[in-house]
Amino acid sequence: MTVDVASIAALAPLLLISGAGCLALLLDTLTKGREPALRLAQLGCLAALAAVVGQWTGAESGQPIWSGMWVVDRMALFLDALLIATALVTLSVAAPFMREHDFENGESYALVLFATSGMMTVVHATHLLSLLIGIETMSLAAYLLVASWRRQPAGPEGALKYLLLGAFAAGFLVYGTALVYGTTGGEMSYAGIAARAGQAAGNPLFIIGVYFLLTGMLFKIAAVPFHMWAPDAYEAAPTPVTGLMAAGIKVAAVGALVRLLAAVLADPGLALGHAGWVRVLGGVSFLTMTWGNLAALRQENVKRMLAYSSIAHAGYLMIGLVALGQKVDGAQPALLVYLAAYAFTTLGVFAVVAWVGRRDDERVLVRDWAGLARTRPAVALAMTVLLLSLAGVPPTGGFFGKFYVFRAAMQSPDLAWLVVAAVLNSLVSVYYYLRIVVAMYFRDPVQPWQPFRSAGMAVVLVAIVVVVLALGLVPGPAIDLAAGGLGALR
Numbered sequence: 001m002t003v004d005v006a007s008i009a010a011l012a013p014l015l016l017i018s019g020a021g022c023l024a025l026l027l028d029t030l031t032k033g034r035e036p037a038l039r040l041a042q043l044g045c046l047a048a049l050a051a052v053v054g055q056w057t058g059a060e061s062g063q064p065i066w067s068g069m070w071v072v073d074r075m076a077l078f079l080d081a082l083l084i085a086t087a088l089v090t091l092s093v094a095a096p097f098m099r100e101h102d103f104e105n106g107e108s109y110a111l112v113l114f115a116t117s118g119m120m121t122v123v124h125a126t127h128l129l130s131l132l133i134g135i136e137t138m139s140l141a142a143y144l145l146v147a148s149w150r151r152q153p154a155g156p157e158g159a160l161k162y163l164l165l166g167a168f169a170a171g172f173l174v175y176g177t178a179l180v181y182g183t184t185g186g187e188m189s190y191a192g193i194a195a196r197a198g199q200a201a202g203n204p205l206f207i208i209g210v211y212f213l214l215t216g217m218l219f220k221i222a223a224v225p226f227h228m229w230a231p232d233a234y235e236a237a238p239t240p241v242t243g244l245m246a247a248g249i250k251v252a253a254v255g256a257l258v259r260l261l262a263a264v265l266a267d268p269g270l271a272l273g274h275a276g277w278v279r280v281l282g283g284v285s286f287l288t289m290t291w292g293n294l295a296a297l298r299q300e301n302v303k304r305m306l307a308y309s310s311i312a313h314a315g316y317l318m319i320g321l322v323a324l325g326q327k328v329d330g331a332q333p334a335l336l337v338y339l340a341a342y343a344f345t346t347l348g349v350f351a352v353v354a355w356v357g358r359r360d361d362e363r364v365l366v367r368d369w370a371g372l373a374r375t376r377p378a379v380a381l382a383m384t385v386l387l388l389s390l391a392g393v394p395p396t397g398g399f400f401g402k403f404y405v406f407r408a409a410m411q412s413p414d415l416a417w418l419v420v421a422a423v424l425n426s427l428v429s430v431y432y433y434l435r436i437v438v439a440m441y442f443r444d445p446v447q448p449w450q451p452f453r454s455a456g457m458a459v460v461l462v463a464i465v466v467v468v469l470a471l472g473l474v475p476g477p478a479i480d481l482a483a484g485g486l487g488a489l490r
Contacts, residue, residue, distance in 0.1 A: 007065040007066055010055070010063055010065050010072045011065070011070070011072070011124075012048075012051040012054075012055070013048040013049075013051040013052050013055070013077075013080050013084065013120065014048075014080075014117055014120045014121065014124070016044055016047045016048040016051055017044060017045070017048045017084065017087070017113050017116050017117045017120065018113070018114070018117040019044065020040060020041055020043070020044020020045070020047070020048075020113055021041070021044070021110045021111075021112075021113030021114045021117065022110070023040055023044075024037040024038075024040045024041045024044070024106070024109050024110045024113065025037075025106075025107060025110035027040055027106075028106030028107060028109070028110070034095075034104050034105075034106045034109075037106040037109050037110070038091060038095050038106075038109050041091050041109040041110065041112065041113055042088060042091055042092070044113060045084050045085075045087050045088040045091070045113075046088070048080075048084050049081060049084050049085070049088075052077050052080050052081045052084065053081075055072065055077055056074065056077055064126065068126060068127065068189050068191060069125070069126060069127040069129065069130045069189070070121075070124045070125060070126060070127070070130055071124060071126045072124065075123075075255070075258070075259075075332070075336070076123050076124045076255075078336055078481060078482060079120075079123040079251060079252070079255045079336070079339070080120055080123065080124075082251055082339065082340055082343055083116055083119045083120055083123070083248055083251060083252065084116065084120075085343075085344075086116070086244060086247050086248040086251070086343055086347060087112055087113060087115075087116040087244070087248070089243070089347045089351070089460055089464070090112050090240050090241070090243060090244040090248075090347070091109060091112055092456050092457070092459075092460045093240040093243070093347075093350075093351045093354055093355075093456075093457055093460060094108060094109070094112070094238065094240035094241070095109075095456070096454035096456060096457055097238065097239060097240050097354045097355075098238070100357075100358065100359055100454075101149070101238075101359055102359060103148075103149055103150065103151060103238075105148065108145060108148050108241075111141045111144055111145050111148070112141075112145070112244065114137065114140075114141040115137075115138050115141035115142050115145065115244065115248065116248065117137060118133075118134050118135065118136070118137030118138030118139070118140075118141060118252075119134070119138050119248050119249065119251070119252035120134075120252075121133060121134030121137060121138075122134035122135055122138065122252040122253070122255065122256045123251075123252055123255035123256060123259075125256065125259070126189060126190045126191070126259070126263075127188055127189045127190065128177045128180065128181075128188045128189075128190075128193075128213075129177075129188055131173075131256060132170075132173060132174065132177065134252075134256075135170070135173065135216075135220070135256075136170065138249065138252060139166050139170070139220075142162070142241075142244075142245055142249065143159055143162055143163045143166065144159075145237065145238070145241045145244070145245075146158055146159040146162055146233050146236055146237040146241060146245075147159035147160075147236075148238060148241070149236075149237070149238045152236065152238075154232070154235060154236040156236075157232070157236060158232045158233045158234075158235060158236025158237065159233070159236065159237075161228075161229055161232050161233065162229045162232075162233040165219070165226075165228065165229040166219070166229070168219075169215070169216045169219035169220070169226065170216065172212045172213075172215045172216040172219075173212070173213060173216035173217075175209075175212050176208075176209045176210070176211070176212025176213035176214075176215070176216065177209070177213065178209070179205050179206065179208055179209025179212065180193060180206060180209040180210065180213065182205070183200050183203045183205050183206035183209065184196040184197075184200050184206070190259070190260070190263050190264045191263075193264050194263060194264050194265075194266070194267070197264065197265065197267040197269075197270055198267045198269060201267060201269040201270050201273065202269075207270075207275060210265060210270065210277070211277075211280075213260070214257075214277060214280075214281075217253055217256060217257050217260070218284065220249055220250075220252075220253035221249075221250050221253045221254060221257075221314040221317070221318075222250075222307075222310060222311050222314055223284055223285075223288045223311070223314050223315070223318065224284065224287045224288040224291045224292070224311065224315075225287075227288070227291075227292075227311045227314075230307045230308075230310065230311060231304045231307040231308065233245065233307075234246065234303050234304065234306065234307035234310070235301060235303045235304050235307065235364075238354075239303065239350055239353050239354035239357075239362070240350065240351070240354050242303060242306075242307075242350055243346060243347045243349075243350030243351065243354075246306070246307075246310045246346045246350065247342070247343040247344075247346045247347050248343070250310065250313075250314065250317070250339075250342070250343075251339050251343050254317050254321070254335065254339060255339070257321055258321070258324065258332060258335060261277070261321055261324055261325055262324055262332065265277060266325070271325040271326075272325070272326075276325075277325065278322055278325035278326060281318055281321055281322050281325070282318075282322045282415070282418055284315075284318060285315045285316075285318035285319055285321075285322060285418060286315070286418060286421050287315070288311060288312070288314050288315030288318065289312045289313075289314075289315025289316055289421070289422060289425045290315070290421070290425060291311070292308045292309065292310075292311030292312030292313075292314070292315060293308070293309075293312045293425050293428045293429050293432075294428070295308040295311075296308035296309050296312065296429070296432045297428070297431065297432050299432070300365050300366055300367070301364050301365060301366075302353060302364050302365065302366060302369070302436065303353065303364050305366075305432055306346075306349060306350070306353075309390060309429065309432075309433075310346070312425065312429060313342055313390075315422070315425070316338070316402060316405065316422055316425075316426075317335065317338060317339070317342075317405070319405055319406070319409050319415070319418055319419065319422055320332075320334055320335035320338065320405045320408065320409070321335070322409070322415060322418065323405070323408045323409040323411070323412060323415060326412040326414065326415065328408050328409065328411045328412055329408075329411065330404070330407075330408045330411075330483075331405075331408045331409070332482075332483075333404075333479055333482035333483040334401075334404035334405045334407070334408045334482075335405060336482035337400070337401055337404055337471070337475065337478050337479055337482050338401035338402065338404065338405050339401075340397070340401070340471065340478060340482075341389065341396075341397030341398050341400065341401035341468065341471050341472075342390075342398065342401060344397065344464050344467045344468055344471070345386050345389040345390055345396075345397065345398055345464075345468050346390070347464060348382070348386045348461060348464035348465060348468065349383070349386045349387065349390065351457060351460060351461050351464065352379060352382060352383045352386065352461065354457075355379065355454065355457050355461070356369070356372065356376075356379065366435055366436060366439055367439065367443075367446065368446065369436055369439040369440050369443075370439045370440070370443035370444060370445050370446055371440070371443055371444055371445025371446070372439075372440040372445075373440045373441045374445060375445065379461075380440045380441065382461050382462075382465050383436065383437075383440065384437050384440070385465055385468065385469065386464075386465065386468060387433040387434075387436060387437060388433070389468050389472070390429070390433060391426065391429050391430045391433045391434075392426045392429075393430070394472060395469070395472040395473050396468055396469065396471070396472040397467070397468045397469070397470070397471025397472045397475070398468070398472075399472055400471060400472055400475045401471070402422075402426065404475075404479070406419045406422060406423070
């Protein structure tokens with residue numbers, strides 16, 4: 001492996017995030033207050049964002065580094081920016097939330113950055129070993145964050161379930177890596193596997209290895225039938241952490257799948273053959289969005305409802321992955337734009353859920369939202385815009401994210417049925433999103449609404465709503481940025 005100054009500089013955003021996490025953890029042990037660690041973590045995110053912007057121009061063709069284990073291209077940088085923004089929002093929301101609920105711990109800020117560094121590793125990975133390192137770094141930090149609210153009775157239970165099922169999924173990834181390694185003559189790099197994929201496609205062990213890899217990745221995006229952990233983990237985690245999991249982990253896993261499926265498993269024998277992954281993912285996509293929406297209909301807990309909503313969105317995202325396997329033009333940038341719209345919308349929704357609750361009263365049931373519009377009209381309006389974006393109603397970013405993915409899939413006649421199913425599922429989802437809207441605007445309040453005071457959360461929420469509306473009203477720049485990384489995958 002070749003490591004030089006240029007390769008280290010190419011990973012500046014990741015190194016800044018990881019370094020800020022280490023320093024924040026050290027600072028938390030040396031100072032009495034939590035504020036210095038928080039500010040250092042936020043500063044690290046801003047510095048990493050600046051590094052991403054600085055690298056954008058030179059990353060048009062993609063730069064393999066560290067003997068081809070990682071790549072720095074525009075797709076990875078686009079996702080880096082999205083993941084860093086996710087971490088910055090999470091930090092800004094988590095601090096006042098933890099203070100209000102009296103469990104602030106400085107190590108949580110470092111764990112958010114460590115989880116983000118794992119996510120960034122995943123989207124840069126071009127080697128199965130670096131992919132595994134990134135996934136485990138991301139997952140271990142997420143397990144600890146879920147359990148960080150020690151006084152929450154459901155916290156340890158949700159974290160344990162997440163840990164056990166996550167370990168099970170990691171076993172699939174490791175075993176799949178071993179099978180692929182053995183059947184391709186010792187290849188673990190994406191380029192090496194792609195070069196031998198056509199020849200190895202006739203080996204049943206190689207096919208099993210490929211599907212084991214896909215199983216491990218589908219667990220991370222909470223696709224059916226690997227979704228069982230999501231509702232319990234989302235409900236048990238502190239609400240800002242739930243937003244990080246729903247947005248960041250899904251962005252990282254889908255980004256890794258885009259690279260795996262487009263650069264490694266694109267051989268027609270693997271994608272479109274008798275046991276091709278295109279057909280399998282198409283079926284999983286249908287099951288995921290259908291089950292996610294149907295299960296959400298019956299939920300009274302808002303966090304569990306949003307967990308099943310996240311599962312449904314994983315199904316919509318897989319339509320873009322299937323279109324990628326069909327060699328559809330525009331599938332990759334459409335997926336990236338959808339990821340951006342989904343991530344910001346999800347972060348905003350969970351920011352509202354975190355803000356409206358007070359100490360010992362999170363107000364996570366739908367009936368608890370009754371009358372919010374009367375006392376906090378701005379908060380209710382923001383929540384309405386974000387819920388409409390999740391439902392895919394124009395002119396929000398969620399609408400155009402779905403529109404671009406569905407339009408790309410419609411270029412393949414084989415995917416028309418999947419798009420029709422997705423549209424029908426989107427209509428079903430409107431019902432349970434509107435349940436919250438109806439409660440806010442048309443129900444009498446059960447008790448006075450007094451969200452705790454936090455200027456930072458107000459600024460974050462306004463910024464997110466502006467971004468979501470901008471992605472819907474002026475989607476062109478986002479599409480242009482997302483399309484910038486296409487050349488690196490061809």
